[in-house]
Amino acid sequence: MTTTIDARPDAAGRPEIAVADDWCRAYARAHDENFSVVSWFLPKSLRPHFFALYAFCRWTDDLGDEAPGDRLAQLGAWERELRACIAGERTASLFVALGRTIDQFAIPDEPFLRLIEANRIDQRTRSFETYDDLLRYCEHSATPVGRMLLYVLGYRDERRQLLSDATCTALQLANFWQDVSRDLAKDRIYIPLEDMRSVGYDEAALRSGIVDERYRRLMRFEVQRARALFAEGAALEPLVDRRARTDVRLFRLGGEAVLDAIARAGYDTLSRRPRVAKAKKLWMAVSNGVRMKVGM
Numbered sequence: 001m002t003t004t005i006d007a008r009p010d011a012a013g014r015p016e017i018a019v020a021d022d023w024c025r026a027y028a029r030a031h032d033e034n035f036s037v038v039s040w041f042l043p044k045s046l047r048p049h050f051f052a053l054y055a056f057c058r059w060t061d062d063l064g065d066e067a068p069g070d071r072l073a074q075l076g077a078w079e080r081e082l083r084a085c086i087a088g089e090r091t092a093s094l095f096v097a098l099g100r101t102i103d104q105f106a107i108p109d110e111p112f113l114r115l116i117e118a119n120r121i122d123q124r125t126r127s128f129e130t131y132d133d134l135l136r137y138c139e140h141s142a143t144p145v146g147r148m149l150l151y152v153l154g155y156r157d158e159r160r161q162l163l164s165d166a167t168c169t170a171l172q173l174a175n176f177w178q179d180v181s182r183d184l185a186k187d188r189i190y191i192p193l194e195d196m197r198s199v200g201y202d203e204a205a206l207r208s209g210i211v212d213e214r215y216r217r218l219m220r221f222e223v224q225r226a227r228a229l230f231a232e233g234a235a236l237e238p239l240v241d242r243r244a245r246t247d248v249r250l251f252r253l254g255g256e257a258v259l260d261a262i263a264r265a266g267y268d269t270l271s272r273r274p275r276v277a278k279a280k281k282l283w284m285a286v287s288n289g290v291r292m293k294v295g296m
Contacts, residue, residue: 017100023093024051031058043243049105049152050247052097056082057115057145059094064119065186072123079116083109107151111144127189127203131225134192135169142172153244160239167233167252173226174255177219177262180269181209191222211268219267223259230256 028051042050060078067074085095086102086109101107118140128134146164150156176183176190183190184207196202199221201214230252237249254276261274 017096020093020096020100021048021051024048024055024097027051027058027094028054042247046152046244048097049101050149052094052101053145053148053152055094056098056112057148060115060119064122072120075116075119075123079113082112082116086112101152105151105154107148111147114140114144122188126187127193129193131192131195134190138169138172139165142168153240155240160236163233163236163239165233166229167236167248167255170226170229170233171251171255173222173229174258174262177222177226177269178258178274180206181271181273191218195221206270209270211270215270216267219262219269223262223267226259227256230259 025048060075063074063078064071081092081095084090085099088099090096090099118137121137121140125137128137143165146168147161150160150164155161180191189203189206191206193203195218196206199214199218201218205212205215234252237245237252240248257276258274261276262269265272265274
């Protein structure tokens with residue numbers, strides 16, 4: 001992949017905002033996520049902004065995970081493109097859409113730069129010694145995303161940001177526990193090494209794909225940590241506009257569904273990747289959308 005996103009230009013040589021929005025929407029929908037980044041229940045006026053933010057976040061992560069060649073150099077080039085976008089230089093569809101969102105909601109630079117830095121960390125760090133080390137990583141890889149979305153929803157206060165941080169960290173952890181084998185294939189271990197040692201498990205056993213009572217106990221512990229963060233972050237839901245509440249709730253429910261899938265698999269995330277069935281996703285979306293509409 002490259003950091004250049006081609007777009008159909010208008011007569012002035014710049015992509016029209018409608019073209020940019022179409023590109024971001026198509027890009028978002030082309031990726032298989034645990035839960036849709038934008039539900040049917042989000043106000044139409046906000047959907048293009050959610051898609052633009054998602055497109056930036058996903059493209060940044062793909063650079064850090066999949067780009068051939070010198071990823072650090074490509075992330076550096078990506079940061080320069082972001083800074084140019086912030087300064088008003090926007091020629092690619094993603095940055096046309098993203099720039100409009102940044103301007104309209106006065107989103108600061110920090111969350112975007114933190115996300116790029118998270119992908120730099122991934123190039124330099126293959127494992128994390130402690131849970132606190134992992135949480136510091138999540139402050140770059142996960143919490144910036146929630147804060148971006150809060151800005152679009154019109155919230156800038158610390159209380160909502162901290163609750164969002166809890167949910168986003170829990171989502172990141174749920175993905176880590178779901179993707180243990182995928183991450184190993186990239187030579188990355190997100191399970192804190194101190195946690196493995198606490199149950200008598202080690203990196204050699206992990207790389208050998210050994211699923212025994214030690215591993216199951218380890219995963220059960222990590223899943224409970226994520227559940228506690230989801231429970232903490234749930235307090236955000238009544239604090240956001242009713243029109244966006246379903247989407248905020250679905251982010252949490254999607255992550256909790258991943259944890260449930262891990263539990264149903266007997267906490268074995270090495271033999272195969274636990275997944276949430278599409279029927280389950282649809283049921284959660286519809287049932288929770290109805291609940292919001294009738295005021296439950």
